[in-house]
Structure formats: C-alpha cells, structure tokens
Amino acid sequence: MPNSDNRTYWLDRPGNVNKLFYGVVALTVVLAIPDIFALFNIFYDKHPKTEIEEIPFFYGLYAMISMLVLLGVSNSVSNFLKRDEDYYD
Amino acid sequence: MIEGLNPGIILILGALIVPLTSGFIRGILLLALPVLGLAQLIMLGLGSWGQFEIMGMQLTVTHIDPLSRVFGLIFHVAAFAGILYSLHVKDTMQHVATLIYAGSAIGAVFAGDLITLFTFWEITAVSSVFLIWASRTERSFKSGIRYLIIQVTSGVVLLGGIALYAADTGSIKFETMEFGSLATWFFLIAFGIKAAFPLLHNWVQDSYPEATVTGSVILSAFTTKLAIYALARSFPGTDLLIWIGVVMVIFPVVHATLENDLRRTMAYSLNSQQGFMIIAIGIGGDLAINGVAAHATISILYTCLMFMVTGAALYRTGTAKITELGGLYKSMPVTSTFAILGALIIIAAPLTGAFATKALIMSAALDAKMVILWLAMLFGAVAVIDNVGLKIPLFGFFSKDNGKRFQEAPLHMLLAMAVMAGFGIFIGLSPATFFALLPTPMESHTYTASHVVTQLQLIAFAVLIFALALRTGYYPKMRDSITLDFDWIYRKAGKMALTKTSSIVANFWDQTKGFGLMLVGWAIDKAEKSHGEGQAMSRTVSSGYAVSVILILFGIALVVIYA
Numbered sequence: 001m002p003n004s005d006n007r008t009y010w011l012d013r014p015g016n017v018n019k020l021f022y023g024v025v026a027l028t029v030v031l032a033i034p035d036i037f038a039l040f041n042i043f044y045d046k047h048p049k050t051e052i053e054e055i056p057f058f059y060g061l062y063a064m065i066s067m068l069v070l071l072g073v074s075n076s077v078s079n080f081l082k083r084d085e086d087y088y089d
Numbered sequence: 090m091i092e093g094l095n096p097g098i099i100l101i102l103g104a105l106i107v108p109l110t111s112g113f114i115r116g117i118l119l120l121a122l123p124v125l126g127l128a129q130l131i132m133l134g135l136g137s138w139g140q141f142e143i144m145g146m147q148l149t150v151t152h153i154d155p156l157s158r159v160f161g162l163i164f165h166v167a168a169f170a171g172i173l174y175s176l177h178v179k180d181t182m183q184h185v186a187t188l189i190y191a192g193s194a195i196g197a198v199f200a201g202d203l204i205t206l207f208t209f210w211e212i213t214a215v216s217s218v219f220l221i222w223a224s225r226t227e228r229s230f231k232s233g234i235r236y237l238i239i240q241v242t243s244g245v246v247l248l249g250g251i252a253l254y255a256a257d258t259g260s261i262k263f264e265t266m267e268f269g270s271l272a273t274w275f276f277l278i279a280f281g282i283k284a285a286f287p288l289l290h291n292w293v294q295d296s297y298p299e300a301t302v303t304g305s306v307i308l309s310a311f312t313t314k315l316a317i318y319a320l321a322r323s324f325p326g327t328d329l330l331i332w333i334g335v336v337m338v339i340f341p342v343v344h345a346t347l348e349n350d351l352r353r354t355m356a357y358s359l360n361s362q363q364g365f366m367i368i369a370i371g372i373g374g375d376l377a378i379n380g381v382a383a384h385a386t387i388s389i390l391y392t393c394l395m396f397m398v399t400g401a402a403l404y405r406t407g408t409a410k411i412t413e414l415g416g417l418y419k420s421m422p423v424t425s426t427f428a429i430l431g432a433l434i435i436i437a438a439p440l441t442g443a444f445a446t447k448a449l450i451m452s453a454a455l456d457a458k459m460v461i462l463w464l465a466m467l468f469g470a471v472a473v474i475d476n477v478g479l480k481i482p483l484f485g486f487f488s489k490d491n492g493k494r495f496q497e498a499p500l501h502m503l504l505a506m507a508v509m510a511g512f513g514i515f516i517g518l519s520p521a522t523f524f525a526l527l528p529t530p531m532e533s534h535t536y537t538a539s540h541v542v543t544q545l546q547l548i549a550f551a552v553l554i555f556a557l558a559l560r561t562g563y564y565p566k567m568r569d570s571i572t573l574d575f576d577w578i579y580r581k582a583g584k585m586a587l588t589k590t591s592s593i594v595a596n597f598w599d600q601t602k603g604f605g606l607m608l609v610g611w612a613i614d615k616a617e618k619s620h621g622e623g624q625a626m627s628r629t630v631s632s633g634y635a636v637s638v639i640l641i642l643f644g645i646a647l648v649v650i651y652a
Binding site for chain 1: 342343344346347418455456460463464467474475487490538539542543544545546547548549550551552553554555556558560564565568569570571572573
C-alpha cells in the first residue's frame with residue numbers, strides 16, 4: 001500500500017524522542033533510590049545471597065558494564081566478521 | 090482412545106488424513122489434532138503404557154512423569170499456536186510436515202526407552218526439513234541439506250550410543266545415567282547437536298531464517314527444547330554441562346547484536362537462552378531441574394512469539410531485514426504491540442513469566458555458591474535485553490519511517506500471538522499455578538521487593554546505555570551483510586581446502602599421466618625404429634642368410650660349451 005495516511009504519530013513529533021530518553025534517565029534515578037535507602041537500612045532490605053550483591057547499585061552498575069562490554073566487543077569484531085550478503089553463494 | 094496411546098502418535102496419524110481434506114474442514118482438523126493430543130495427555134495422568142518386548146529389549150512407548158509432562162504440555166500449546174499461525178498456508182506439504190514434526194517431538198518426550206526415543210528423534214529430523222525446503226528457493230534448499238546432514242548425524246550418533254549402552258548395561262531404559270562411559274559421550278554429542286552446543290550450533294542460525302514464515306515459528310519450538318528435555322532426563326548434575334552452558338550463554342550474543350536479519354537475531358538469542366537451561370541441568374538438584382522445565386516452557390512461549398511477530402513483518406513486507414524495514418508500527422500496530430509484549434517477557438520484566446522462571450535458575454546457581462557462573466548468566470540476561478528486548482521492537486517495528494505502508498497481520502496470526510503472549514503473562518501473574526506442574530513441588534517467592542527492584546534496575550540501566558549508544562552513534566550500525574560464524578570453517582575454509590586439495594591431486598594426476606604417456610610414446614618410438622616397417626628387425630631375409638646366421642650361433646655355442 002502506498003503512503004496513504006497523513007496522520008502525525010507521537011514519535012514523529014519533534015522532541016518526543018528526547019522526552020522518551022529523559023523518561024529513561026528519570027526511571028534509572030527512581031530505581032536507584034531503593035539502594036540509597038538500603039545504605040541506611042530504611043524501608044528496603046536487599047536480601048543479598050552473595051557479597052557482590054551488597055555493593056550499592058550493583059545491578060544497575062553491572063547492567064551498564066555488561067552493555068558497554070557487549071557493544072564494545074561487537075564494534076571491535078564487526079569489521080572483521082562482516083561480509084556481503086552473498087558471501088557464501 | 091486406545092489405552093496408553095502416546096499423544097504424539099495422534100498428531101502423526103492425523104497428519105496422514107490431512108491430504109484428504111481441504112479448506113475449512115482441513116483448518117478444523119489441523120487445530121483439533123493438538124487439542125486431542127492434549128486431552129489424551131491429561132486423561133492419561135502419570136504412568137507407563139505400551140510396554141512390550143522385541144528382540145529381548147523392553148520397550149515403553151508411553152511414559153509420562155512430571156518432567157516429561159511439562160515438556161509435553163508446552164509442546165501441545167506450541168503446536169496449536171503454530172498451526173493457528175499458519176492457517177493461511179495452502180501448502181499440504183507444510184501442514185503434514187508440521188503435524189508429523191510436532192507429533193514426533195511429543196512422542197520423543199514421552200518415550201520410556203531409548204529405541205522409541207531414537208525412532209521419534211529421527212522422524213523430527215526428516216519431517217522438519219520440509220519446513221525449510223518449503224521456501225522453495227535455492228538458498229533454502231542448500232540450507233535444508235546442511236540441516237538434514239547435521240540432524241541425521243545426531244540420530245546416527247544416538248543409535249551408536251544406544252548400542253554401546255545396551256551392551257554395557259543390558260538396559261535400554263531412558264533414565265538418569267552416570268556420565269563417563271563412551272556410550273554416554275555418544276549421547277551427549279547426539280543431544281548436544283540438537284541443543285546447539287557451541288561449535289555444533291550453526292544449523293540453527295543457518296536454517297531457521299531460511300524456513301518459511303510459519304516454518305521458523307514451528308521449528309523454533311521443538312528440536313532445541315527436545316534436546317534440553319533429553320539432557321535434563323539423562324545427565325542432571327553433570328559438571329561438564331555447566332561450562333558448555335556458560336560458553337553458550339555468552340558466545341552468541343555478539344552475533345545477535347550485529348545481525349541485520351530479525352529472524353537470525355532471534356536464532357542467536359535462542360541459542361544464548363539454551364545456555365541458561367544447559368547450565369541449570371549441569372547444576373542439577375530439584376530447584377535447578379524445576380528451573381530447566383519452567384524456563385524451557387517460557388522460552389518456547391517467547392521465542393515462538395518473537396518468531397511470529399518477525400514472521401508477520403516478513404509476510405507483509407517481504408523482508409525481515411532491519412535495514413529494509415521502517416515505521417512498521419504505523420502499518421501493523423497490533424503486531425508491534427505483541428512485539429513489545431514478547432520483548433517484555435524475554436527481558437524478564439516483572440509480571441511476565443520469565444521473571445519467575447529465570448530466577449529459579451539464577452538462585453540455583455547462587456545456592457550452589459557459583460558466583461562467577463551467576464555473573465556470566467547475569468551478563469546473558471543483560472545481553473538479551475539488548476539483542477531481543479530492545480533491538481527487535483525498536484529496529485524492526487519502531488524504526489524511522491521509510492514511507493512504505495502495509496496491511497496488519499491476518500487475524501489468525503494475531504490470535505496465535507495472543508495465545509503465546511497470554512500464557513507468557515499468565516505465568517508471570519500467577520507463578521504458583523504453573524509451578525505446581527513442575528517436577529518437584531516447591532515454595533516460590535517470586536515477588537519479593539528486592540527481586541522486583543533489582544530486576545527493574547538491571548533493565549532500566551541496560552536501556553539507558555542502549556539509548557546513550559544510539560544517541561552517540563556508538564551502537565553498531567546495521568548493514569545489509571552477514572556475520573561470519575563457526576560455519577565458515579566448513580562452508581568456506583573446508584570448501585577452499587577441498588578445492589585446493591582436489592586441484593593438487595588433479596595436477597599430480599595430470600603430471601603422472603603425462604610422464605606415463607611420454608614413456609609409452611618413447612617405447613613405441615624406439616620399437617618402431619628397430620621393428621618398424623622396413624627397419625632392421627622387421628626386414629625379410631633370404632633363407633640361406635638365415636641358415637648361415639644360425640650355423641654361426643651354433644658354432645659359437647659349441648666352442649663356448651665344450652672348449
């Protein structure tokens with residue numbers, strides 16, 4: 001079908017992608033709060049099963065490090081591993 | 090129904106009637122068969138049936154225990170949803186292949202002995218290849234051949250293992266085995282091929298994206314999870330599996346990040362998820378094996394769902410490549426919603442099934458004090474947030490509009506997605522209901538404050554880095570290309586080595602033949618010079634001359650002998 005709808009979608013409006021991004025940033029801040037409480041032993045208990053989990057913001061930090069490692073490795077092997085679509089044909 | 094009939098056989102026999110039907114009747118028949126199988130499974134309850142002796146071996150065609158029941162249940166659900174998803178297909182070959190494939194996978198799960206297991210194991214291999222060939226392209230044909238070679242190899246190795254095992258132990262019962270003997274190594278390799286162990290894995294990423302739209306949905310559900318079941322049944326608590334599993338979790342995620350084809354991205358991610366289950370089998374124990382069964386179930390739900398949404402995109406647009414898709418959410422809003430739901434399940438967001446099931450495996454690792462292992466799995470959990478959770482919905486459905494518009498996916502496809510998403514979320518909302526089906530009864534504490542907070546933190550911070558990487562351009566650019574993997578060894582290096590070797594051999598042969606011909610030519614030449622027409626040795630001489638020569642020779646002989 002040709003491009004028949006001229007509706008403007010929320011994502012198309014300028015600035016809304018930025019809003020989404022700041023939403024994500026805000027969410028990470030909110031989710032870090034319980035760890036701050038845990039530092040002072042109020043409201044929230046962490047129930048750590050290992051010592052590693054006692055590090056403040058462990059899960060957030062670990063997620064960030066993992067993502068950076070994943071993207072870093074992917075970027076560095078990309079040129080070495082990429083071939084044209086018909087490489088095997 | 091026949092007492093103790095293996096539910097899988099209902100689907101296989103039903104497949105034989107399918108070619109006689111058409112249109113609406115066929116649709117009803119296709120959908121009814123998995124329902125009948127499920128009814129048979131539920132009516133049977135737990136126990137063993139169909140026991141008989143053949144050539145001194147005790148066969149048990151149907152054996153249902155709590156472990157096999159979980160896999161059997163989800164296989165029926167996947168068969169039903171997969172068939173619902175493919176109702177528009179007018180290809181009898183695909184319908185028959187789907188039913189025989191699903192039926193044999195179910196049959197294998199309920200096999201009580203190794204011979205029955207082997208029989209169904211081979212039928213899954215031979216029937217499923219038709220779902221790849223059904224694409225009817227040269228590429229899919231070649232891919233199908235590679236798939237078939239690998240799958241049948243698994244079966245042959247299994248058969249070898251069975252022969253050795255029967256000779257060793259005198260039993261062919263399919264049960265927990267002590268790992269170590271040659272026979273068990275054979276089993277490990279046979280199961281490992283289908284489970285997509287590292288270096289044995291390429292058939293998944295090679296063939297699943299070449300199958301038809303509906304074929305890859307069906308394929309993704311059975312073979313790899315059947316292998317998980319077989320390993321969980323035979324080798325729980327085998328340490329070797331832990332390390333195989335760790336490599337499996339980590340190895341495929343880089344490829345999944347770089348991959349441009351949505352279905353191949355899923356195939357890599359599926360491979361990484363298999364690793365979680367292999368690790369849990371290696372840990373062993375009640376909690377871990379519960380984790381295997383539970384996570385296999387959820388894994389089938391979300392993997393099928395993601396193959397369904399990417400398949401729907403392919404069905405409507407003719408491509409599943411990120412570089413060719415754009416703004417699909419405007420054309421296919423319902424499918425896009427299911428893509429987000431599937432993504433939420435796969436990243437183990439709270440209120441979804443994987444939140445409950447992945448935790449079982451993670452805590453089994455921590456209970457066993459395996460912190461490094463736990464960190465490796467946590468890395469895998471973050472990677473899947475990127476690979477599937479964000480990449481597939483964002484790059485596949487919510488990418489920049491390219492101006493093209495398509496129709497929403499057909500209703501039956503959307504209903505099939507709803508079945509998978511529904512179960513995936515229901516298990517998250519009510520984990521206890523589902524956990525009651527697991528092999529060992531246990532208490533579950535899925536929704537503790539710390540579990541919810543830590544998981545949300547993991548997801549949110551991974552999303553943050555993803556968003557930052559996109560904004561700064563650090564995220565790997567999607568290109569219309571393929572990414573080399575281990576199969577390069579046999580598809581390119583092996584081929585090159587063979588071509589090289591054969592050209593060396595051919596060259597050597599040419600040289601040898603040339604030398605031989607030269608030799609013969611020289612001999613003929615020489616012979617012609619001495620014995621040829623008119624030459625010394627072929628000249629006709631007068632008899633007197635001949636007699637004189639003979640006399641001279643006699644004379645010499647006389648002198649030499651009697652002198």
